[in-house]
Amino acid sequence: MDQPHAIISVRNLIKNYADFNAVKGISFDVYNHEIFGLLGPNGAGKTTTLEIIETLREKTSGEIYVDGLSVDKDANAIKRIIGVQLQAAGYYPNLNLVELLELFAGLYGVKVKPMEMLEKVNLQDKAKAKYKALSGGQKQRFSIATTLLNSPKIIFLDEPTTGLDPQARRNLWDLISEIRDQGTTIVLTTHYMDEAEQLCDRVAFVESGKIIALDSPDNLIDQLISSGFERKKEVKKANLEDVFINLTGQQWREG
Numbered sequence: 001m002d003q004p005h006a007i008i009s010v011r012n013l014i015k016n017y018a019d020f021n022a023v024k025g026i027s028f029d030v031y032n033h034e035i036f037g038l039l040g041p042n043g044a045g046k047t048t049t050l051e052i053i054e055t056l057r058e059k060t061s062g063e064i065y066v067d068g069l070s071v072d073k074d075a076n077a078i079k080r081i082i083g084v085q086l087q088a089a090g091y092y093p094n095l096n097l098v099e100l101l102e103l104f105a106g107l108y109g110v111k112v113k114p115m116e117m118l119e120k121v122n123l124q125d126k127a128k129a130k131y132k133a134l135s136g137g138q139k140q141r142f143s144i145a146t147t148l149l150n151s152p153k154i155i156f157l158d159e160p161t162t163g164l165d166p167q168a169r170r171n172l173w174d175l176i177s178e179i180r181d182q183g184t185t186i187v188l189t190t191h192y193m194d195e196a197e198q199l200c201d202r203v204a205f206v207e208s209g210k211i212i213a214l215d216s217p218d219n220l221i222d223q224l225i226s227s228g229f230e231r232k233k234e235v236k237k238a239n240l241e242d243v244f245i246n247l248t249g250q251q252w253r254e255g
């Protein structure tokens with residue numbers, strides 16, 4: 001098999017906030033066209049790492065290349081090929097979804113067809129709705145649409161499914177997988193292990209500013225099992241979430 005192409009390369013990244021060492025010399029590659037997850041507890045350094053790669057935050061030291069561009073020398077060029085989620089505060093309350101997309105496209109200096117963008121995230125029926133009138137899952141889908149405005153090579157999603165119900169989460173997993181299948185690389189953070197297992201091609205576990213494991217979910221689980229690990233109780237073949245999904249259906253919901 002060909003060696004995978006690293007579209008993001010992070011080497012010895014260190015970030016200090018005053019005398020606090022938040023990121024302690026981490027190195028990893030993100031491959032082209034994969035969903036790469038940064039997992040770990042609160043305060044592990046995931047968002048800091050993401051924002052440094054996005055060129056939104058200064059690093060203390062280390063080297064980062066995004067599609068061959070250096071964060072030190074080519075920050076503006078990097079901004080043009082990545083998609084980041086905008087803060088909800090930027091969603092002007094009096095504009096509807098089409099108007100917001102037109103506004104953001106104008107800021108990027110690109111032309112888009114707002115209805116096509118909304119169709120990509122299954123929000124075409126909400127074209128005239130205001131952002132604040134959307135459900136939690138719809139808000140996240142709209143936010144993902146905004147990351148795609150400049151046809152980026154890579155999108156960054158910080159905890160994309162936090163606070164969503166099981167159906168909305170699964171819908172978002174499907175959407176994120178479709179975006180990957182269409183050729184976009186995705187880097188996301190999550191606290192949810194089931195999400196990482198279902199969605200991510202590879203994951204890095206971050207703890208106290210260090211990467212303590214990095215591989216595909218399958219390989220990580222196989223390594224654990226081959227080390228002699230056994231679960232104490234036999235696991236049931238379904239869980240309460242499966243019951244919920246089975247009772248309520250898995251279609252897109254507009255609520």
Ligand SMILES: Nc1ncnc2c1ncn2[C@@H]1O[C@H](COP(=O)(O)OP(=O)(O)OP(=O)(O)O)[C@@H](O)[C@H]1O
Binds near residue numbers: 042045047
């Ligand atoms: N601007 C800042 N000034 C000082 N300390 C900061 C700053 N931003 C983050 N930190 C600290 O750096 C550490 C890493 O924070 P970061 O937000 O990167 O963690 P995280 O893994 O994304 O956590 P969470 O899952 O809670 O979002 C935390 O201890 C945090 O308090």
